[in-house]
Amino acid sequence: MLGLDTLGRYVVLMKRTFTKPDNWRMFGRQLPREMVKLGVDSIGIIIIISIFMGAIMLMQTILNTESPFIPRYSNGLILRDTMLLEFASSIMSLLLAGKVGSNIASEIGTMRITEQIDALEIMGVNSANYLILPKVIGLILCMPVLVTLSVFCGLLGGLGIAVLTDMIPMADFIYGIQYAFIPYYFTYSIIKSLFFGFIIASVSSFYGYYAYGGALDVGRASTNAVVNSSIAILLMNIILTRILLT
Amino acid sequence: MIEVKNLYKSFDGEMVLKDISATFESGIINQIIGKSGSGKTVLMKSIIGLFPIDSGQILYQERNLPNMNRNELKLLHQEVGMLFQGAALFDSMTVIENVMFPLEMFSKKSKQEMIERARFCLERVNLQPDTVSPLFPSEISGGMQKRVAIARAIALNPKYLFCDEPNSGLDPVTALVIDRLIEEITQEYNITTIINTHDMNSIMEIGAHIIFIEKGTKAWEGSKEEIFTANNEALEDFVFASNLYKKIRKTQQKTKNN
Numbered sequence: 001m002l003g004l005d006t007l008g009r010y011v012v013l014m015k016r017t018f019t020k021p022d023n024w025r026m027f028g029r030q031l032p033r034e035m036v037k038l039g040v041d042s043i044g045i046i047i048i049i050s051i052f053m054g055a056i057m058l059m060q061t062i063l064n065t066e067s068p069f070i071p072r073y074s075n076g077l078i079l080r081d082t083m084l085l086e087f088a089s090s091i092m093s094l095l096l097a098g099k100v101g102s103n104i105a106s107e108i109g110t111m112r113i114t115e116q117i118d119a120l121e122i123m124g125v126n127s128a129n130y131l132i133l134p135k136v137i138g139l140i141l142c143m144p145v146l147v148t149l150s151v152f153c154g155l156l157g158g159l160g161i162a163v164l165t166d167m168i169p170m171a172d173f174i175y176g177i178q179y180a181f182i183p184y185y186f187t188y189s190i191i192k193s194l195f196f197g198f199i200i201a202s203v204s205s206f207y208g209y210y211a212y213g214g215a216l217d218v219g220r221a222s223t224n225a226v227v228n229s230s231i232a233i234l235l236m237n238i239i240l241t242r243i244l245l246t
Numbered sequence: 247m248i249e250v251k252n253l254y255k256s257f258d259g260e261m262v263l264k265d266i267s268a269t270f271e272s273g274i275i276n277q278i279i280g281k282s283g284s285g286k287t288v289l290m291k292s293i294i295g296l297f298p299i300d301s302g303q304i305l306y307q308e309r310n311l312p313n314m315n316r317n318e319l320k321l322l323h324q325e326v327g328m329l330f331q332g333a334a335l336f337d338s339m340t341v342i343e344n345v346m347f348p349l350e351m352f353s354k355k356s357k358q359e360m361i362e363r364a365r366f367c368l369e370r371v372n373l374q375p376d377t378v379s380p381l382f383p384s385e386i387s388g389g390m391q392k393r394v395a396i397a398r399a400i401a402l403n404p405k406y407l408f409c410d411e412p413n414s415g416l417d418p419v420t421a422l423v424i425d426r427l428i429e430e431i432t433q434e435y436n437i438t439t440i441i442n443t444h445d446m447n448s449i450m451e452i453g454a455h456i457i458f459i460e461k462g463t464k465a466w467e468g469s470k471e472e473i474f475t476a477n478n479e480a481l482e483d484f485v486f487a488s489n490l491y492k493k494i495r496k497t498q499q500k501t502k503n504n
């Protein structure tokens with residue numbers, strides 16, 4: 001769990017991370033690499049999960065709201081707002097915490113225990129800044145794209161159900177996903193995802209950076225990274241929803 | 247030249263280094279020797295400034311390291327090369343990228359000049375730039391990794407070179423090659439070199455100035471020629487731990503008695 005001294009060390013590390021890079025050219029080279037590794041490489045899993053979750057969510061709402069008083073198009077509307085409000089930002093971020101978080105923590109943790117981080121420091125490089133900043137910025141930049149993609153794929157999954165089954169007429173579904181659309185929900189989702197991206201990259205880097213010992217400890221660091229960034233995301237979700245939606 | 251004066255270092259209230267004073271001259275091999283756990287690595291990392299010390303002075307030509315701010319320390323580190331126990335090459339980069347890394351980070355050289363310098367350094371450690379350059383650290387042997395690490399350490403023409411057990415994990419022949427290489431480079435560029443080791447072969451081969459650490463204190467200081475006649479119990483235990491050197495001592499004592 002996050003103890004007070006852990007939090008203190010995290011803040012100190014972030015202070016060292018958010019400084020001017022020693023060499024902008026190197027930073028410029030690192031950034032796109034990290035964006036590919038953290039963002040682009042996650043596209044596949046996000047597409048698959050969003051499509052299937054969109055499909056199943058639509059099926060469940062249809063099956064559980066069969067009533068003459070509820071118009072059928074409302075199922076499309078429910079799917080759209082669930083995707084927008086929670087799935088594409090929060091649930092997808094929890095997913096990324098697992099995939100990207102463990103990747104970051106084990107990469108940096110390995111560099112720590114094999115003294116590569118010491119080697120950077122000895123050369124006079126600010127290792128926190130060099131290693132962590134491109135990851136944090138890179139993931140934050142990728143998040144809006146991933147969120148948009150996730151919403152789109154979720155709706156696509158719903159569309160698949162409308163096309164392939166007779167559970168909901170196509171016209172109702174199309175009408176539903178456009179009905180009473182609140183553009184601010186999209187903004188809300190994007191803003192949340194930026195915070196979550198920051199949490200995933202920075203918390204996971206933190207656990208990797210302070211790994212100590214051997215290969216087993218890297219595994220432990222990466223578990224800690226996933227668990228603690230997930231918890232932080234859930235807490236942040238409550239705080240942001242309170243601030244942004246009420 | 248590096249001067250250490252009355253250095254104390256503790257971890258969580260436990261003293262690891264007690265009142266260490268020593269002078270490390272340039273152009274010769276300075277060795278810090280001692281048993282496992284005696285504090286060699288901590289001493290080396292304290293001298294470089296990777297560990298904050300409790301008290302004492304560490305003078306790099308009159309500049310006192312504990313008084314340096316982050317920026318001054320950074321500038322000093324650009325004059326330092328270090329060879330880590332496990333080579334510590336960046337495993338996401340190829341051999342040539344590893345050697346070029348400090349150049350790209352801190353020199354104003356053009357790309358072409360950097361490649362030339364990196365190739366020169368690889369040649370200096372007796373590697374074939376054409377064959378090893380595109381390989382990743384995981385694709386070369388431990389001995390080659392150590393050489394690449396030396397090439398990276400000397401890329402920026404360091405004034406100070408630190409080596410933490412440079413020949414651990416190497417066979418005796420390769421270990422000797424690495425030792426000789428470090429000695430040559432030290433003399434050729436008049437570098438202040440400090441090596442941590444508990445390898446007697448290495449001590450007898452290149453130890454010009456030796457500091458023996460026992461339980462965190464400096465127990466003895468001298469040269470490899472003086473080591474057999476030191477009359478220091480802890481040092482003798484350390485030196486004569488292996489059968490080979492026990493035999494040497496016996497013959498020595500015999501000749502003395504005769």
Ligand SMILES: Nc1ncnc2c1ncn2[C@@H]1O[C@H](COP(=O)(O)OP(=O)(O)OP(=O)(O)O)[C@@H](O)[C@H]1O
Pocket residue numbers: 257262280281282283284285286287288289444
């Ligand atoms: N980061 C640290 N935190 C706490 N104690 C440490 C730390 N690093 C080293 N020590 C302690 O300092 C003592 C000296 O360790 P050090 O690594 O310097 O030994 P060494 O002489 O280099 O041994 P070896 O030959 O095995 O490398 C040990 O008792 C060790 O437990």
Ligand SMILES: [Mg+2]
Pocket residue numbers: 286287288410442
């Ligand atoms: Mg050691």
